[in-house]
Amino acid sequence: MKKSQIRPDYPERSDDPLHEVNMEVNGELITRNVSPRILLADFIRHHLGLTGTHVGCEHGVCGCCTVIIDGRAARSCLTFAVQADGSKIRTVESLAQDDGSLHPLQEAFKESHALQCGFCTPGFLMSIVSQLEETEGEIDLSEDGIRVMLSGNLCRCTGYQNIVKAVQSAAKRMYKTN
Amino acid sequence: MSTRTFGERVQRNNDERLLTGGGRYVDDIPLPGALHVAFVRSPYARAKILSMDTSLAKSRPGVVEVYTCNDIGALDTEMPLLIPHPSLHSPKTQRPLARDDVFYVGQTVAMVVAVDRYVAEDATRLVDIEYSEPQECNIEIEEAISDDAPRVHDDVPNNVAAHCIQVSGDPEEAFAKAEHFTKVKVRVDRSTAAPMECRAVAARFDSVSGELTIWDGTQAPISVRGGIASIFNLDEDKVRVIAPDVGGGFGQKVLLFYPDELLVPFAAMSLSRPVKYIEDRTENFLGSTQERTQIHEVELAANKDGVVLGLKDNFLHDTGAFIPYGIAVAQVASTAIMGPYRIPNSRVEYKAVYTPIVPVTPYRGCGRPHACFAIERAMDQLAEELGLDRFEVRRRNLIGDDEFPYERPNLLFADGLAVIYDSGQYSKALDMIIESINLEDFKAKQKLALDEGRYLGLGLSFYVEATGIGPYEGGHVKVHPITGKVYVNTGLTTQGQGHETVFAQIVADQLGVSPEDVILVEGDTGAFDWGVATYASRAAVVSGNAIHMAAEKARNIVLEAASNMLEASVDDLELQDGKVNVKGSDVSVGLAAVATACNPLRYAFNEAAQAATQFAPAARSDEPALGDGRAPGIETTEYYAPPHAAWAYGVHAAIVEVDPGLCSIDINRYICVHDCGNMINPTIVEGQVMGGVAQGMGGAFYERCEFDSEGNPRNANFMDFLVPYATEVPKVELHHIETPSPLNPLGVKGVGEAGTIPVAPVIASAIEDALKPLGVEKLHHVPLSPNSIYEALSVAREKNII
Incomplete structure (x- = not known):
């Protein structure tokens, strides 16, 4: 007898328990029910559809998944979504203006050819933005200083030199420093 | 824009998208209802598989299917040897899922498909694979070639896959004549490409149209499509392979096939659901190829x-x-x-x-x-x-x-x-x-x-x-009749090398448009499906020249059509700022209007079409609307083989x-x-x-x-x-x-x-x-x-x- 073509009954989701989380993401309040083990990175990407945050290593080394949680850069691959309950989150999607004009750091990245494949770029942007904002530009902006500033993020394409250049140029624009 | 952009520091065309989170890497493609894959991998370098039991894993809530080599039909065979060579006397390739033997730690043994990656990973721990005692092995190549070294493949003595000698000139005579000899022995160890985006494959089968669409972070989508069509016995036109944004490749992503590149489409077809495999970093070390020793x-x-x-x-x-x-x-x-x-x-x-x-x-x-x-x-x-x-x-x-x-x-x-x-x-x-x-x-x-x-x-x-x-790549150039923008295709993919900018520069110089108005679509067999792949520092040389040749040909079509439209000699025309000008006059026609006129339609449904009607026809007046051997529009394809x-x-x-x-x-x-x-x-x-x-x-x-x-x-x-x-x-x-x-x-x-x-x-x-x-x-x-x-x-x- 030929096997019939009855559509199998697939489960829609896992049987993980759900917890309600409330967050402000890029200025918007959201409430969602999530598995307690879902990573913040996966939550942002797959539940909220903000796929600009990337996952490069899932063990906190490469920095691709960097977002800003309550004003501080953090690895969203080492954070559970439930841990971020009640937090304010900023992702790369928040940097440009509504009219499409770029953040000075994005502008500087573009002008300096500071990205190639673009996969690590959102992580760099969020890490740099948080460090510049946190210190209001009062951070060591010498070449060596910037290299230290970048040392939480891996890039495999650019060799970092143009990223250093972009940070110097963005900091000048943002804080009118020399 | 009459300035030559070749050689200029033109800013990249597509950075804005990547800088604002608008990149589309495989895992960013929205595939509602997609199932997720995780692999059971060998914990031993060399061992025999004694038994496999997937029942416990299958019973785990959220698990949809678990496959071993016994469940994958015709895929249960050795994957292709891509580049045979006479000196490669003992070629060995891997099966998508191990049968009887495992050959390295990390080799794929079973595949779990589940509602999400978390459950899929859980279930990999529930697949019961019984192995023999691990066999003796030797990873030091100098020892591995000795007669008594343990063999990786039982029928390959001394573990030698290939033996090759190349001689140029007369080295024996040179050594006989020389006055001084210098000897060094050097060693370079294993490394890996470590692209920031690991490998990723997603597939969707449309049972209505019979089309299989695969998103693959590969450097070689056209080759992947050819291989998939052959191995799955599908019509090539029913398989579309897209390499969307790819987060670095560096060679690792030029290999086909990795087991997942076959198994993910197989599961998508078998289960009638989109399926994706997003490799994690550890898997990239365990299962994606390396180089150097x-x-x-x-x-x-x-x-x-x-x-x-x-x-x-x-x-x-x-x-x-x-x-x-x-x-x-x-x-x-x-x-x-x-x-x-x-x-x-x-x-x-x-x-x-x-x-x-x-x-x-x-x-x-x-x-x-x-x-x-x-x-x-x-x-x-x-x-x-x-x-x-x-x-x-x-x-x-x-x-x-x-x-x-x-x-x-x-x-x-x-x-x-x-x-x-x-x-x-x-x-x-x-x-x-x-x-x-x-x-x-x-x-x-x-x-x-x-x-x-x-x-x-x-x-x-x-x-x-x-x-x-070589062997070759192609370039396809088409001027869009509505906007006058130029669409360009080639058979490559980019992992960040800036193809969309340098190829735009090449075309811009021929057609007198700005590089921003040249739009490159590559890495999609649905857009262009002749070509090989991105590897060996070849894109600018092979595709670049093919695109250049296609753009030159398109320029000639534009000049010929504009010459008819403006009733001027080709020698008196210049391409500038998206227009064809009669030199030394203010008479000109926009590229969009030329493209429209080259497509002898009846309907003026936009500005370019209305503009085109103000001129003489693009074809010669003594010819039909499409002259002998002419195709509608401004569209050319050329190939370059170095x-x-x-x-x-x-x-x-x-x-x-x-x-x-x-x-x-x-x-x-x-x-x-x-x-x-x-x-x-x-x-x-x-x-x-x-x-x-x-x-x-x-x-x-x-x-x-x-x-x-x-x-x-x-x-x-x-x-x-x-x-x-x-x-x-x-x-x-x-x-x-x-x-x-x-x-x-x-x-x-x-x-x-x-x-x-x-x-x-x-x-x-x-x-x-x-x-x-x-x-x-x-x-x-x-x-x-x-x-x-x-x-x-x-x-x-x-x-x-x-």
């Missing part, structure tokens, strides 16, 4: 003046447990070993050796970093033994400008074609680097530093790279301070002179070189895939495998030479891999130079590390010099 024994036969008459190289190449990509890496090494030097007589012999660890396929550099390390270390040693300056000994052997094209008779490159260096100015490159270093000044500083107890060293290395290999590789080259130098106590290095300056022919966009060229140097720096001093004696990976993660951060990568000073390649219309050569190749010998040479006063031993093993510096100073420590 080779051991070279090089002997130079020279005269007392340092002129090298002949070279013999005997090397072993580690190919891992399988050899799906053939002997490409070893073959490239075997033809790159003479570098930029004349060396007219050579004998190179190599064996590709199976080891029970992750298989080897090309990684940025592909055999060249190994060969470069071998020859450059040998040249340094030759200089030292003859009491000559390192720069001078190189100068005496460099191929002269007037000797091009320089052929190495009888040698075959990895593409099966002759080894003919097309052009170059090697001595000029040497002069430029010497000038940039300011040798006299450096020597003074080195002496001064030594007086203060600091150790400064200067290192250098040349490299050559055969770029832009006669053989175009050889790029360069020389790097570094000034390094070494701390003999800490065994650490500090790179004070890193200088690079390179020549990739005519540069389409210097900014992008520099990006490629600087990125290459960073990757070379990783390979030179930090990155090494470690395995224990039982074949277990010991550092399969970014905590232990050290990809350099910004703090470890030096600032690079770049100097360009542009010697056009005579082989192609644009005069270009490739640049993708150049930066990576010579970094290790530069650093080794610099460390040795710095520590010479302490009697340092030779550095012949890459990656270098604080440990290798420590060991190289052991004699100095015994003598209590430090």
Whole structure:
């Protein structure tokens, strides 16, 4: 007898328990029910559809998944979504203006050819933005200083030199420093 | 826009999207209802599978299906050997899922499909695979070739997959005549590409249209499609493979097939649901290919003046447990070993050796970093033994400008074609680097530093790279009739090299439009499906010239049509600012209107169509609407097949301070002179070189895939495998030479891999130079590390010099 073509009954989701989380993401309040083990990175990407945050290593080394949680850069691959309950989150999607004009750091990245494949770029942007904002530009902006500033993020394409250049140029624009 | 953009620092076309989170990598493609894959992988290097039981895993809530080799029908067979070669006498390739035997830790044994990746990973722990006691194995290639070594594949004695000898000139006579012999034995260890985005595959089968769509972070979508269609016995037109944004490739993503590339589409078809596999970082170390281990024994036969008459190289190449990509890496090494030097007589012999660890396929550099390390270390040693300056000994052997094209008779490159260096100015490159270093000044500083107890060293290395290999690529150009924007396709993919910008520049110059108005769509078999892949620094050369030729042809169509429309001679027309102008007048017609007029439609449904009606027809007035042999619109396709590789080259130098106590290095300056022919966009060229140097720096001093004696990976993660951060990568000073390649219309050569190749010998040479006063031993093993510096100073420590 030929096997019939009855559509199998697939489960829609896992049987993980759900917890309600409330967050402000890029200025918007959201409430969602999530598995307690879902990573913040996966939550942002797959539940909220903000796929600009990337996952490069899932063990906190490469920095691709960097977002800003309550004003501080953090690895969203080492954070559970439930841990971020009640937090304010900023992702790369928040940097440009509504009219499409770029953040000075994005502008500087573009002008300096500071990205190639673009996969690590959102992580760099969020890490740099948080460090510049946190210190209001009062951070060591010498070449060596910037290299230290970048040392939480891996890039495999650019060799970092143009990223250093972009940070110097963005900091000048943002804080009118020399 | 009449200015030529070729050679200009045009800003990249698609950065805004990537900077604002608008990139679309495989895992970003919205696929509602997608199921997720995780693999059960072998925990042993060599073992027999005794039994497999998936029932517990299947019963786990959220698990949809679990597959072993028994459940995948016709896919349960060895995957293709991509590039056969006569010397590859014992080729072995992997099955998508292991049957009976496992051959390396990480090999895929079973596949779990579940509602999400979390559940899929849970269930991999519930698949019960019973293995025999792990079998004895040996991952050291020098031992693996002995008669009594344990075999990776039972029917391959001595674990030798391939044995090849290439001879050019008369090496025996050269060795008989020579006055001085220099021997070195060098080793380069395993590394991996470590692209920031791991590999990823997603598939959706549309049972209504019968179309299978696959999103694959691959460098070779057209080849993947051909293979999938063949293996699944589908019509090629029913399979569409898309490489969307891809987060770095560096060679690792050119291999087809990885098991998941077959199994994910299979599951999507079997389960009637979209399915995706997003490799994680550990899996990238366990299951995606690696490269580099080779051991070279090089002997130079020279005269007392340092002129090298002949070279013999005997090397072993580690190919891992399988050899799906053939002997490409070893073959490239075997033809790159003479570098930029004349060396007219050579004998190179190599064996590709199976080891029970992750298989080897090309990684940025592909055999060249190994060969470069071998020859450059040998040249340094030759200089030292003859009491000559390192720069001078190189100068005496460099191929002269007037000797091009320089052929190495009888040698075959990895593409099966002759080894003919097309052009170059090697001595000029040497002069430029010497000038940039300011040798006299450096020597003074080195002496001064030594007086203060600091150790400064200067290192250098040349490299050559055969770029832009065939067989061919295509270019398709189409002017859009509504907007006048130009759409361009080619059969490649980009992983960040800036194709969308440099190809736009090439087209912009022909059609008189701005590069922003040229839109490149590649990496999609639905858009263009003739071509090969992105690898071997070939995109600018092969696709670039095909696109150039197609754009020239499109320009001719535009001129001819505009000449009819404006009733002016072609010679009086110029293409500028998206228009065709009659020179010296204000009479012009927009490109969109020309494109519209070239498509003799009846309806004026937009501005361009209305504009087009103001002119005479695009076709000649004595012809029908479409003249003889003409197609509607402005649309052209051309193909370019290079006669053989175009050889790029360069020389790097570094000034390094070494701390003999800490065994650490500090790179004070890193200088690079390179020549990739005519540069389409210097900014992008520099990006490629600087990125290459960073990757070379990783390979030179930090990155090494470690395995224990039982074949277990010991550092399969970014905590232990050290990809350099910004703090470890030096600032690079770049100097360009542009010697056009005579082989192609644009005069270009490739640049993708150049930066990576010579970094290790530069650093080794610099460390040795710095520590010479302490009697340092030779550095012949890459990656270098604080440990290798420590060991190289052991004699100095015994003598209590430090």
